[in-house]
Amino acid sequence: MRTFSAIAEKCDEYKRRARTGIARASAARAAAHGLIARLAQCFLNQFHAVCIAGIGATFAMAAVGAHADSIKIGGTGTGLGAMKLMAQEFNKSRPDAQLIVTPSLGSTGAIRAVLAGAVDIGISSRPVTAEENRQGASARAYARTPFVFATGAKNNGAGLTLPQLVQIYSGKVTRWPDGSPIRLVVRPDADADTIAMRAFSAEMNAAITEALARKGLRMADTDQDNADALETLPGSLGTTTLTQIVTENRAIRPLALDGVTPTLQTLAAGRYRYFKTLHLVTGRNPSPLARDFVAFIRSPAGQAVLARSGNLALPE
Numbered sequence: 486m487r488t489f490s491a492i493a494e495k496c497d498e499y500k501r502r503a504r505t506g507i508a509r510a511s512a513a514r515a516a517a518h519g520l521i522a523r524l525a526q527c528f529l530n531q532f533h534a535v536c537i538a539g540i541g542a543t544f545a546m547a548a549v550g551a552h553a554d555s556i557k558i559g560g561t562g563t564g565l566g567a568m569k570l571m572a573q574e575f576n577k578s579r580p581d582a583q584l585i586v587t588p589s590l591g592s593t594g595a596i597r598a599v600l601a602g603a604v605d606i607g608i609s610s611r612p613v614t615a616e617e618n619r620q621g622a623s624a625r626a627y628a629r630t631p632f633v634f635a636t637g638a639k640n641n642g643a644g645l646t647l648p649q650l651v652q653i654y655s656g657k658v659t660r661w662p663d664g665s666p667i668r669l670v671v672r673p674d675a676d677a678d679t680i681a682m683r684a685f686s687a688e689m690n691a692a693i694t695e696a697l698a699r700k701g702l703r704m705a706d707t708d709q710d711n712a713d714a715l716e717t718l719p720g721s722l723g724t725t726t727l728t729q730i731v732t733e734n735r736a737i738r739p740l741a742l743d744g745v746t747p748t749l750q751t752l753a754a755g756r757y758r759y760f761k762t763l764h765l766v767t768g769r770n771p772s773p774l775a776r777d778f779v780a781f782i783r784s785p786a787g788q789a790v791l792a793r794s795g796n797l798a799l800p801e
Contacts, residue, residue, distance in 0.1 A: 555583035556775050560595030560608030561677070562708030563630070563725070564763045566732025567794040568608060574790050575781050582774055589707045592677055596622050599766050605775040607766030610677045624764040627782055628796035630728040631747035632681055632759045633739040637721050641665065644741030647685060653722065654682075654692035656699055661720060670703045670714045670723030671696055678711075678724045681761070712737060726761055728795035749797050763796070 558568050565586055572584035590598055595607030596617050613624045634650065636642040642661050645653075652658040659667055672678045674697055683690040696702060703718060705711035708729060715721045716736050727747055730737050739747045742759065751757035765779055781787045788798040 554581055554774055555585065556605035556772060556778065557585045557587055557603070558606045558608065558778075559587035559590045559598055559604040560766070561592045561610045561763070562589030563610065563729045563761065564608040564628075565589060567628075567728055567791060567796055570732060570794055571778075571782060571787060571790050574786060575778060579777070582778075584778065589709055591707070596624075596766055599768050602768070605767070605772060606778065609764045609766050610761050612764055613766060621769040622766055623768075624766045625779075626762050626799050627765050628728075628763045628791050628798055629752065629760045630726045630763065630796045631739070631749070631752050631757055632678075632724065632726055632761045633730075633747045634742060635715055635723065635725050635730070635737045635739045637716050637718065638736040638738050640720055640738070642667075642720070642722065642738075642740060644744065644746075646743050647689065650742075651686070651688045651692045654689070654696040656695060665720050667722050668703065668718045668720045669696060670705055670711060670718065670721055672705055672711065672724070677761070681759075682724065685759075709733075726795070731793075731795035749792065749795065752797055760797075762799075 558572070559565075565588075569586050572586060575584065576582060587604060590604075590607075592609040592611050595604065595609050596613055598604040599607040599622050600617070600620050607622075609624060612626070613622045634645060640661075641663050649658065653667060654669070661667055679693060679697075683693050703714050703721075705714050705723070708725070711723060712725055712729060712733065712735050715723050715725060725735075725737060725739075727739060727749070729735065730739065741747070742757070745751055745757045747757050747759070752760055765782065767775060767779065771779070782791075783801055791798045
C-alpha cells in the first residue's frame with residue numbers, strides 16, 4: 486500500500502506533466518496564431534500590391550490613350566527645321582496630334598530607324614536601296630532645296646566658280662581675295678554632302694580626296710555641327726542647304742556659284758544646278774496619323790510651308 490508521501494510525489498508528477506502539456510499546448514496555439522497572422526499579412530501585402538499595380542496599369546493605359554495619336558519624325562538634319570514648321574502648321578487643324586521631331590539621325594540612320602519602328606516617318610537625302618526596300622522601307626521625294634557653298638555672315642567671302650572650288654579643296658588656293666585665310670569645313674567621306682560634291686566633276690572628285698587627306702581641316706559629323714562651324718569660324722567655307730539656313734535662322738551666307746545666286750527661283754528656272762532631293766521614308770504599315778501627316782505635306786498648305794522654308798515642293 487502506497488504511503489502518503491509516495492502518493493503526494495505521484496500527484497506532484499502529474500501536476501508537472503499537466504503544466505508541461507498546457508505549456509506545450511499554449512506554445513502550439515501561439516505558433517498557430519503567429520502563422521495565421523503571418524499568412525494574413527502576406528495576403529494583405531499581395532492584395533495591396535495587386536491593387537496598386539492595377540491602379541498603376543489603369544493610369545498607364547490612360548496615359549497611353551492620351552498620347553496614342555502620336556508619331557515620331559527623324560532623319561537628316563538639313564530637313565528637320567522644315568518638319569518642325571510643318572508639324573506646327575498641321576497642329577492648327579489637329580491639335581490632338583502629338584508630332585515629335587527627333588534630333589538629327591542622318592539619312593541612313595532615318596531609314597534604319599523606320600525599319601526598326603523607332604520613328605514613323607524618316608527624312609532622307611537619298612532614296613532607299615533595293616535591300617532597304619525589300620526589308621519594308623519605301624521613299625517618296627517631296628522637295629528639293631539648293632545645295633550651297635557658304636560662309637559665316639560676318640565673313641567677306643565673295644561668289645566662287647567651280648574651278649576655284651577645285652583649287653581651294655585641293656589646297657592650291659588657301660586665302661580669300663582680301664588675303665584672309667580660308668577655313669574649310671568638310672564632311673565625312675560617306676556623307677551625302679561629300680558624295681554630292683564628288684559628282685560635280687572628275688576634278689572636284691580628286692580635290693575632295695585631297696581635302697579629306699589633309700590634316701588640320703574642321704570635320705563636321707552632322708548638319709548641325711557643320712552649320713555651327715560655318716557660323717563661328719572666321720573665314721569659313723563649306724556646304725549646307727538653303728532650307729537649313731532659313732529654318733534654323735543661321736548666320737550663314739550662301740555664295741553665288743558660277744555667277745548664279747542659290748534661290749528657289751533660280752533652282753526652279755534651272756539656272757542654279759545644285760540641289761538636294763529630300764525623301765519621306767515610311768515602313769510597310771504606316772499609322773493613320775503618319776499617313777495623314779504625309780498627305781498634309783503634299784497638300785497646298787504643306788507646300789506653302791515648304792516654300793517658306795527654302796524648299797521647292799515636288800509633285801506627287
